[in-house]
Amino acid sequence: MFFVILGRLVNINALFRETRLVKIHSLHIYPVKSLTGIQVPSFEMDDFGPKGDRRWMIVDADRNFATQRTFPELAKITTSVVDGCVSIRIPGEGDFTLKATDEELRVLVWCDWVKAHEGEAAASEALSRFCGKDLRFVYMSDSSFRRVDAGRVTEYRRVGFADGFPFLITSLASLQELNGRLEIPVDMRRFRPNIVVEGAAPWQEDHWRKLKVGEQYFDIVKPCSRCVLTTVDPDTGLKDPGLQPLRTLSGYRRTADGVIFGQNAIHESSGIIHVDDSVTVIESE
Template sequence: MRVHSLFLYPVKSLAGVEVSVIDLDDFGPVGDRRWMLVNDQGEFVTQRKLPALARIGTGIDERGVSVHIPGEGRFHLAPGHEELSVLVWRDWMNSLIGPKQASAAVSRFCERSLRFVYMPDDTFRRVDPARVVDQKRVGFADGFPFLFANQASLDELNSRLKHPVNMRHFRPNIVISGAEPWSEDHWQYLTIGQARFKAVKPCSRCVITTMDPDTGTKDPGTEPLRTLSTYRKTQDGVIFGQNAVHQDGDHLSVGDAVIICPQES
């Protein structure tokens, strides 16, 4: 088994970036979902309510994170000094407000008032303690720092679909090849290269999986979620992929060997 591909999502719910290497820190993947968009009440905003966010590209270069907003141009994101309390699901936390020009541009594009905000190093948002006993942290991701996906499971799903989808519909960080379809349901501990991970929760999928990752257009038949729901529905929801936390290691690379362990090594 090997790492097939790697993805970062510099801004929550905007387009991701495929990379060859992911560095690791206390937050998980370095640079992953440290930025997000909020409304005037400080509440997080995603493609669930604004599908057009899929059309906003992201990039990472020596200056940091940039966004390309259709009709507006490219903007580099750098946190300012003004603080703002923001909400992700049930978690309120401190953030730093991003550049006003970028926020004004995305507000025009989405036709509503939005702001870019950044999670600074001194903000600690804890991973769900019901799933992870250790004091692990996470950025603005929905709940966990890593999402694993199995390429063979996508291939099996596509064999059932009239119009195949690609892995970007599911927004994973780490895609693994060489495993049996749906074997990820039983993964507990993984070693990838020199890094170790613990799978902590099957990933329940939402309406975002039904949206074209390039256009934000929703599939009229709500695929692939509709087909998944016919055979992948559990008490945790309609499942594709595994949420995980890392235990050690400083980076991952495409092509790294993946070892599944029945217990912590």
């Protein structure tokens, strides 16, 4: 539909698309890497990213990080945070509060050897029984420093045990577009974002470079390449035998960076963001 506005012929539908309100739909933190996340109404950001996000991790006997890629049943272990303490519930084992000991060790997450503190034995022993493998919880203290990928971020920035960057931003519209291609829809938990936005067009986030979220600023630094973890059902802890939704994404979302869903980001300063905060694109390609 076209109207003449101030002497110009304007496509009203296009104008609406350009001015649609983009805002935060939901916020999520993951106290333990690869365990269930927690949806929150707001979160504070510190030097690592979302406060408390992925400061705990699971390692095997070789001190190499363990995730749902190898142990999909980890999806069934829930987490909670009360008074700053992380608690987990392991099916058939019970509830445990994670506590770091003074025992230091170096652990491997992807290509990074990182200083960590071993967790108390009770939770690790219960986890090992649940997974049938010798596993341990480890904690990254404030004194440990793991650098964000220097090939993508020239500033000397840190990150916790997240795969590579402090934040993952995804779009509700992109998930809806993907689900239109799937026989069985999936929910956003498969993609483990920190910030989910609504109001953008599908895949519009591919072109974002800088955002203002509420009063905070974020730089988009790398598209997020997806792996078999997206094929794990977060309710059952079982992998989809047809490798969905990864197989469908591979058919039309493959780039030089991999099969893409979502964008990795870093924050410019500490602060707080909330659900329903506006999201303004400051810079795009």
